[in-house]
Amino acid sequence: MKITSAKFVRGITVDDTLLGNTIPQIAFIGRSNVGKSSLINSLTGVKNLAITSSLPGRTKEINVFLINKNFYFVDLPGYGYARTSREGRERIEDLIESYLFNSLYKQKKVVLIIDANIGMTDKDEAMLRELEEHGKDIIVIANKIDKVKKSDVKKQIAKIEGIASGHHVVPYSSKGKIGINTLMNIVLK
Numbered sequence: 520m521k522i523t524s525a526k527f528v529r530g531i532t533v534d535d536t537l538l539g540n541t542i543p544q545i546a547f548i549g550r551s552n553v554g555k556s557s558l559i560n561s562l563t564g565v566k567n568l569a570i571t572s573s574l575p576g577r578t579k580e581i582n583v584f585l586i587n588k589n590f591y592f593v594d595l596p597g598y599g600y601a602r603t604s605r606e607g608r609e610r611i612e613d614l615i616e617s618y619l620f621n622s623l624y625k626q627k628k629v630v631l632i633i634d635a636n637i638g639m640t641d642k643d644e645a646m647l648r649e650l651e652e653h654g655k656d657i658i659v660i661a662n663k664i665d666k667v668k669k670s671d672v673k674k675q676i677a678k679i680e681g682i683a684s685g686h687h688v689v690p691y692s693s694k695g696k697i698g699i700n701t702l703m704n705i706v707l708k
Contacts, residue, residue: 522703524587525563530580532614537583538624543590545706546619549632550642551597554662554693558632559584559592561693562703569594579611581618590627593618599642620653628656628706635661635675635690639682647683658705659683665695 528537538544547555556569568584582594595618596611618624629650633643650657659679667675672690680688687705691698 522563522586522707524585525565525568525592526585527568528583528585528591530582532580534617538581538591538593538618542585543627544593544624545590546593546595546626546629547632548595548615548619548629548646549597549660549662550599550634550640553597553632553634555594555597555632557693558630558660558662558691559594561696561699562706563592581614593626595619598646599640619655620649626655628658630658630660630702630706632660632662632691633679635664635672635679636666638675639679644682647686657683657686658702659686659688660691660698660702661688662691662693664690664697665692 531537547559549555556571559569560566560571563584563586569582579596581596584592584594586592595615598612598615619626619629631643631647631650633639639647647657647659661676661679664672676688676690689698689702689705691702
């Protein structure tokens, strides 16, 4: 399957009936500034569909995109550091938790995006374990793989696979166009 249409539906900051309908949802989660929005843009082929920024914490709401008129890409705010107040960070954490764990929303898949160069941080691993505890179908993306020294790629992927044991790990680069077809095949099947 190929993505033939992608459009922004709306940003959500509280429970919303939009996500309570029967349209399948693919959620994208990761630390702030890990490249979630860039990944969505590269998958859809629409350059500025999801707004990107070099500032951590730019996404402060759940952004919903209708893909091929039959499923949603759900771009969640990043966890961890964000350029906002403590209350703002807490509000973002509550929003993520409400969508992923404390609601009636059902995700077809959850795409956990990590920085391949940094590897799986404690916060990434905590998110992975919580997703597992809630029975989510998880795909792990080793993003920005093009920034890892070529001689270290296999070692970095092996470390990530060790922590994410049992989950599909996809090396990915939006800029280098690495892993797009692999992820597309997993997400769209």
